[in-house]
Amino acid sequence: MSLYDSDRRYRRRFWGGMLRLILFVALIGATAIVSYQFGIEDLESQVRGYQQEIFDLENRHGQLEQETANLRVAAERAKLTVEEWERRYAADVPAGERRRMLELATERLQAGVSPDRLAFLIKSADDPxxxxxxxxxxxxxxxxxxxxxxxxxxxxxxxxxxxxxxxxxxxxxxxxxxxxxxxxxxxxxxxxxxxxxxxxxxxxxxxxxxxxxxxxxxxxxxxxxxxxxxxxxxxxxxx
Known part of the structure; x- marks a missing residue:
């Protein structure tokens, strides 16, 4: 075997090893790039998902605030309605001396006293x-x-x-x-x-x-x- 053949085999093995190394590195690089791309897309998908959740939560929060405001208005209206009915009840339903006077007037009317006569007597009534x-x-x-x-x-x-x-x-x-x-x-x-x-x-x-x-x-x-x-x-x- 001549020195020239040995050198040629050495170079062939060297370049063969370098090619495999380059292919290996390229494969790893491609795998890394693909993985990175998938990772980016997954991250963007997650970000979009989180953004949608935030948007939904903000909408729900706005709805809850509106519902709360509506409930406050309804509660205030209910309170005013109750106060109005209490005022009407106090004005229309006699109590104490007013009730006693009404009972006496009703008794006199049922006894046959004319309404005009009773009204006249009431209007004529005064402290001595x-x-x-x-x-x-x-x-x-x-x-x-x-x-x-x-x-x-x-x-x-x-x-x-x-x-x-x-x-x-x-x-x-x-x-x-x-x-x-x-x-x-x-x-x-x-x-x-x-x-x-x-x-x-x-x-x-x-x-x-x-x-x-x-x-x-x-x-x-x-x-x-x-x-x-x-x-x-x-x-x-x-x-």
């Missing part, structure tokens, strides 16, 4: 005062068909005058009359000599008062003879 009766007078009520004599009466030495107006009574045929209909509302005017006026309106009987010269003059008015209002006056210490 230093009063004395003065006199009783009557006057004709002005109507659309009558505005003549005897439509005014005076009290307290003519310092107070009282008059009134109402609707005409009608016949069965619907024809209006000169006198007033006591079943309909009337307006009574109580006027002082200095011009101050108090008006009392409604269905008879009615109560009214006015202060003149340090004295309260009180009047009780009811339907009298046809066309008349009967008025009873009393004088009370004031205040």
């Amino acid at each position: 005062r230093d009063c004395e009766p003065v006199e009783s007078k009557r006057f004709l009520v002005r109507t659309p068909l009558y505005d003549g004599k005897n439509t005014v009466v005076s009290f307290a030495d003519d310092a107070i005058v009282v008059s009134g107006s109402g609707e005409s009574a009608k016949t069965a045929d619907g024809l209006p009359q000169a006198w007033f209909d006591p079943q309909l509302p009337v307006t009574v005017e109580i006027k002082r000599i200095d011009g101050e006026v108090r008006e009392v309106a409604g269905v008879l009987p009615l109560n009214g008062s006015i202060v003149q010269g340090g004295t309260e003059h009180r009047f009780q008015m009811r339907a009298g003879a046809t066309g008349f209002i009967q008025i009873a006056a009393e004088r009370c210490a004031y205040p």
Whole structure:
């Protein structure tokens, strides 16, 4: 064997080894690159998954905040509704003295006392005062068909005058009359000599008062003879 053949075999083995080494290194490099690429894609997939979870959680958080706000509004409305019903209950359902008065009024109505009479007595009720009766007078009520004599009466030495107006009574045929209909509302005017006026309106009987010269003059008015209002006056210490 010549020296040239030995050298050629050596070089062949050397380059063969280098080629295998290069192939091995290339294989490892390719494997690493592929693994890296798969790792990157997996990581990106996980990141996208986490981002989607974060997005879903943020949406859910927003929904929960909205639901919480809606519940607060509903609770506040419910509270206001309860307060309103409590206020209505306190106003509409009598208790204590109010309940006792209602029971007495109901008892009197059931006993046959007319509602108008009961209302008149209730309006007339007051704490005891230093009063004395003065006199009783009557006057004709002005109507659309009558505005003549005897439509005014005076009290307290003519310092107070009282008059009134109402609707005409009608016949069965619907024809209006000169006198007033006591079943309909009337307006009574109580006027002082200095011009101050108090008006009392409604269905008879009615109560009214006015202060003149340090004295309260009180009047009780009811339907009298046809066309008349009967008025009873009393004088009370004031205040």
